[in-house]
Amino acid sequence: MPLLELAGMLSEFDVGPLTLTRFASPVRNKFGEYAQGATSAIELSPVAAYQTTPDEAENMPEGLRTDDAKTTFIADVLLQTTDEIDYQGGTWRILFVINHDLQAGVYRAIGVREE
Numbered sequence: 001m002p003l004l005e006l007a008g009m010l011s012e013f014d015v016g017p018l019t020l021t022r023f024a025s026p027v028r029n030k031f032g033e034y035a036q037g038a039t040s041a042i043e044l045s046p047v048a049a050y051q052t053t054p055d056e057a058e059n060m061p062e063g064l065r066t067d068d069a070k071t072t073f074i075a076d077v078l079l080q081t082t083d084e085i086d087y088q089g090g091t092w093r094i095l096f097v098i099n100h101d102l103q104a105g106v107y108r109a110i111g112v113r114e115e
Helices: 003-012
Strands: 018-023 039-044 047-051 070-075 084-087 090-100 106-113
Touching (some): 003 047, 003 070, 070 084, 070 090
Antiparallel strands (some): 018 039, 018 084, 047 070, 070 106, 090 106
């Protein structure tokens, strides 16, 4: 998909606003155990989402390619691999982020649905 088309998808196929949950790094508690870090919620809008294509899935590890619940998200906020997005009644964990900020002004990320 040409990069210029990616930027156009934000407004044309906007499915936002979606809620992005960002997790901070784990912290060590007083017992020396790791606990989940703080979370913050960010509203994504505009954001586009579509079923990941087979060509995009080829860039994923082989064990994850068979999972058919993959969606590509395009946003103007830098997504991270620790992020989760609420979409279509489920939670999607971000696996990969492709930075197109310099070429198209957007970020593309592939997520899988959490069970």
